[in-house]
Amino acid sequence: MAGFTDAAFRRICGSFGADYAVSEMISAVALTRDDAKTAELAKITPGEPPVVLQIFGRDPAVMARAAELLLSGDYRGCSYAAPPAGIDINMGCPVRKIVSNGEGSALMLDPDRAARIMAAVREVCERHGVPASVKFRLGWDSEISPAFARRMAEAGAQKITLHCRTRAQMYAPSADPSAAKRTADALRDIAAGPLVGNGDITSRRTAQVYLDGGCREVAIGRAALGDPWLFRRLKHPEEPDDARPSLGEIKSLVLSFVADVVREKGEERGVRESRSRAAYFIKGMRGSAALRDRLNRAVTMEQFASAVEAWEPEP
Ligand SMILES: Cc1cc2nc3c(=O)[nH]c(=O)nc-3n(C[C@H](O)[C@H](O)[C@H](O)COP(=O)(O)O)c2cc1C
The missing domain is CATH 1.10.1200 (Non-ribosomal Peptide Synthetase Peptidyl Carrier Protein; Chain A)
Known part of the structure; x- marks a missing residue:
């Protein structure tokens, strides 16, 4: 999460049981232009859980170049205590500044371009032996995620995170986990990696709805900001679901x-x-x-x- 999932916060999430963490979104264009601030976003420090670096952009070649720079560590300011655990492509960001450039969730309006980006990044990841994943929403203003997810899986996505809202919905109303089930069903007959459910998960109960619908993992966003203990509760069913720390x-x-x-x-x-x-x-x-x-x-x-x-x- 931009502005939040810095190294210190990722370390906290890992200490409470998050299996991995995703960096703040990193501009592929800025990285290829040697921007010092951008390099800072990609820093991986000691004591963190595995860190997947997330990139955004609209040009397949620039996205591939950014993935290459990140995975080879070949950019000014690179600082890794451990190598990146993968590259994730952001096709979900709804912010005007991003979508007006054709980036983030705007890519859901152009599945051909999105598939070219996915394939180009996957090719780089494969050479480096790490997974390529993608995160997107249900669609721009209506649900296209079942077909879009198939397209991304066919283009090489090894994991898909679905934020169960459209771009038009931004961050409200509530996410719709039943949509994750429809996407999981659409992926069933092709060799797709895990579907990760995301949106409004604040407890074991809300996570379970996604898992029951066919998601193999869940991703926690805003709830973790105040309640990183949530990761521990998700891993330990013996803890009360509504437990609060002392x-x-x-x-x-x-x-x-x-x-x-x-x-x-x-x-x-x-x-x-x-x-x-x-x-x-x-x-x-x-x-x-x-x-x-x-x-x-x-x-x-x-x-x-x-x-x-x-x-x-x-x-
Ligand atoms: C301030 C803020 C920054 C975010 N930055 C990113 C980001 O950089 N990359 C990303 O994939 N999602 C980002 N998100 C979206 C969240 O990861 C998540 O998909 C969304 O908030 C829904 O999940 P939640 O209900 O668990 O928060 C951001 C959300 C917020 C509120």
Whole structure:
């Protein structure tokens, strides 16, 4: 998730049981132009779960070139503690700036181009011995995902993640897991890799609906921002599905998160970027506004940590 799944957050997700994590979306064009900020998005640091790097773009040759650069590590600023676990192609982003360039979910309007991108990236991935995957939505404004998924599988997708909303729906209304079943059914008679269900998964129960519909995996987006414990609950059916972490666990997660970000990005930037991220972990708790206020005023790591340590939610 752009702006969220940086190394520090991916490490947290891995520590709670995520099998792998996907990077923030990386512009293929910017990468091939040697953009330093883009290289930072592709950084893989120690202690992370396997990291799949996600690219976006509209030109098959540029997408293939970007995949090659990422997999060979042959670009300025490359820093890998472990090699990328695969390349994922973004065909789901609904943001105007992206779709107006024919990128992200706009590719669902042009299945031929999408298939050429898929095939070109798959070819590069194959040479490097890693899987090529793709993520898309139900369609632009109506459901075409069953046919689109077949097309992508035939073009070489080894895994497909389906966000069960159309582009027109952006992030609301609720995702429709029954659509994942229709896509899983459409893939049944061809040699397709796993279908990964995505959209509004916040519990074991909501994940199970996707699995019952034929998805072999599930992908968690927004719910993980405040509740990375969800990964642990998904893996441990003996834990109550509605379990919430203790105050001590939440505080220690916030503190280790900020320490991690500061280690990576320096104190000034690390504290600044951690303020809004920490807010997700305490969201909904009584009195969280008071802590958010203090965190927003914290400049040093020490101020940040003492605000967290001193905080007591209202009874
Ligand atoms: C702020 C934000 C950034 C996102 N960035 C990406 C991205 O870079 N790549 C991607 O595949 N999906 C991205 N997504 C979509 C999510 O991965 C996910 O598909 C979507 O939020 C639905 O799943 P959820 O209900 O579990 O959040 C983003 C979503 C949000 C809200």
